[in-house]
Amino acid sequence: MAVAYDTPRRPAPRPKGKIPESLIYEIMDGKPIYRKGYRDVVSGKKTLEEIRGASTLQSVIVSHLMKVIFSFLDDDVYFILTGEPGVHIDHRNKLANDIAIFDQTVLTPAKISKKYADVPPQIALEVDIEADVAEMTETGYLYKKTRKLFDFGVQKIIWVLTDAQVVMIATPERIETVNWDKDVEIMDGHVFNIGAYLTRKGISPQ
Template sequence: MPLPITRDESSKPKRKIPDHLIYEVMDGKPIYYRGYQSVLNKSKTLEDIMGCSSLQAVLITYLLRVTFRAFDEKKYHVLTNEIGSHIDRNNNFSNDIAIFDKTVLTADKVNRKYTDVPPKLVIEIDTEADTSELTGFGYVYKKSKKLLDFGVERIIWIMINTQTVTVMEPGRDWQVREWNTDIELMPGHTFNIARYLDEEGIVVE
């Protein structure tokens, strides 16, 4: 009796994912926007998954105000809007807020491409990345380690779900704090997420 013909499911060609759904590239592999599968199955649009929440927007605005007070605009670029950072040929990242020394990001390096020099400080609020192939912390760890190795002096990562702030510096233990504590942005300048939200009457559930 002839054996039934079976199809090797692993040999099926994988569905091509459009490049516009790529959020970052890490170790040469694409990391897609969180929710990209909903775009593929047409239950959401690209705009639905690319925009940040109102809470993220409020926090970014607050941190930008603190940052502009702390850094001399004649000496530093304070950049936002998912500023792209080209680490090397296999790693391209996005940052919510990045502060560059103008002696590093000089006028001739400001162009239509990703920056290819390290910021002095990076601030991240949650992530827009799909981390299903990595744990959430695994993604944060790998991205942060690569940024620090690139030359970033300080990373501040705010996580809304856990209401924590992680401060990372090269050669030092990373510090995870509740966001109701004063966090040093730079010497003499601090911020406090919980206090600001309370002043604005914003409740995070």
């Protein structure tokens, strides 16, 4: 996969001093991955609430994806979680998704708690990259996180990238990137088309 906007760059140094744990987005290989924009919070330019909030475009896309998913999935068979549901892979890896579809025979009622899920979702969906990737490339982050989720047992990962207006569809067998005006299958022949939906709504993201 090639992402045109992902060019090599010199890693940006982390701010000096202690960084609050509230700015940690994920843990990967025992190292904190901070939330995008955390440098502005540390420098006092923004608040945590400002960088945690999603854009209207991201929110509209997540809302549309949820509507599509709920239109065909049986909620007696699957749990459909949103709001950055976390997965605890092991003590060195704790990751987040925007939408996670869990089979209820895997995420059983007994496993529902105030903690991260310790079992894999069947499908994970992401809208944009919410992590600060100044110390790696965006493509590197995508591939590394995708591989960890696959190793954990996730069967399919779908990334909607609004800047490039593409969708990355990843399975353990292949990774494919298509323009977001193409139909993308979630599962069992059920598809979404971000470009067509935005056009229908009169939305022209710049």
